[in-house]
Amino acid sequence: MSTVTSIESSKVVLSASSDSEGFHAPGPADFNLPPFLETSVIDVTKPMLMFALSAFAIALFFWAAARKSAVVPGRLQFAGELVYDIVRNSIARNSIGSEKFLAFVPLLFSFFTIILVNNYIGLIPFIQFPTFSQFSFAVALAVVAWLVYIGAGMKVHGVFGYFKYQCVPAGVTGPVLFLIVPLEFLSAIIVRPVTLCLRLFANMFAGHLLLMLFALGGTYLMFEATSPLNVAAGFASFLLFFMISVLELLVMFLQAYVFTLLASMYIGEAVAESH
Amino acid sequence: MIGSLNMLGYGIATIGPAIAVGLIFAAYINGVARQPEAQGKLQPIAILGFALAEALAIIGIGLAFVL
Numbered sequence: 001m002s003t004v005t006s007i008e009s010s011k012v013v014l015s016a017s018s019d020s021e022g023f024h025a026p027g028p029a030d031f032n033l034p035p036f037l038e039t040s041v042i043d044v045t046k047p048m049l050m051f052a053l054s055a056f057a058i059a060l061f062f063w064a065a066a067r068k069s070a071v072v073p074g075r076l077q078f079a080g081e082l083v084y085d086i087v088r089n090s091i092a093r094n095s096i097g098s099e100k101f102l103a104f105v106p107l108l109f110s111f112f113t114i115i116l117v118n119n120y121i122g123l124i125p126f127i128q129f130p131t132f133s134q135f136s137f138a139v140a141l142a143v144v145a146w147l148v149y150i151g152a153g154m155k156v157h158g159v160f161g162y163f164k165y166q167c168v169p170a171g172v173t174g175p176v177l178f179l180i181v182p183l184e185f186l187s188a189i190i191v192r193p194v195t196l197c198l199r200l201f202a203n204m205f206a207g208h209l210l211l212m213l214f215a216l217g218g219t220y221l222m223f224e225a226t227s228p229l230n231v232a233a234g235f236a237s238f239l240l241f242f243m244i245s246v247l248e249l250l251v252m253f254l255q256a257y258v259f260t261l262l263a264s265m266y267i268g269e270a271v272a273e274s275h
Numbered sequence: 276m277i278g279s280l281n282m283l284g285y286g287i288a289t290i291g292p293a294i295a296v297g298l299i300f301a302a303y304i305n306g307v308a309r310q311p312e313a314q315g316k317l318q319p320i321a322i323l324g325f326a327l328a329e330a331l332a333i334i335g336i337g338l339a340f341v342l
Contacts, residue, residue, distance in 0.1 A: 195330045195333075199329065199330055254322075265323065
């Protein structure tokens, strides 16, 4: 940890406005929620419970939406079909191609809905913890996507043929292959799943950290600070908290969309017949 | 004030991806303005480019906390 040595004068100014102890900025340590239920097999934490409950809620919602499939859809059916249409037509069919996309739609649809719901959990008052700000959840999804696109590619091209297809670009011959093949392998097999999970995790993590900072800092300034200027700054930062929440609404949707889009693009590239 | 220089470094590091994201969406808006019917085709490409450029910023935030 490289820390800047403290500048004593500004430290004094900062702590002068507080009563007994200074403001503790939220950090990565705030994401370690202790398990609330400890059994001999597994410790249950809040994100685990939220993840399981969200899967149950999604299943219930789409069961209710699809129960009475009518030609003229009701409100619930319309909402369900809207989400399904985004994944099936604008993500899967466009990037995988109209011949092979149907087999992958259930997986991509599960990705999209579970990420969307678990992200929006981060904005529901009193629950307020996006599940994917825990790295392990994002890794689990990325590993599933990784296995699926490699597996699908191997099914189409054969085990050795898939690596040849993915790592050797068509028309490249000669000694430049020694440079191209490791690079292509690195980018297609290693970097893709890493960026897939890092993107989701880091967006949720950074967004939640930002919201925590403005909410906690705002309340601290509003209720603990003595000078009116600091109290005004507290109100301003609390207002900013609401505005960032609106921005997060967009980011959360975008992350679910991007994850699904990238997963389906990787699958589409793996199962395509030729470049 | 006590803090980590990593955060300052990360702030500087985001300049690159920020410019990249701006350029990508500028190109997307230009394309749609010239040919509005191409929006459906351009949108996934723009989002993909945005996601790839953003990956740099995200790797940066990972490293800022880890290093």
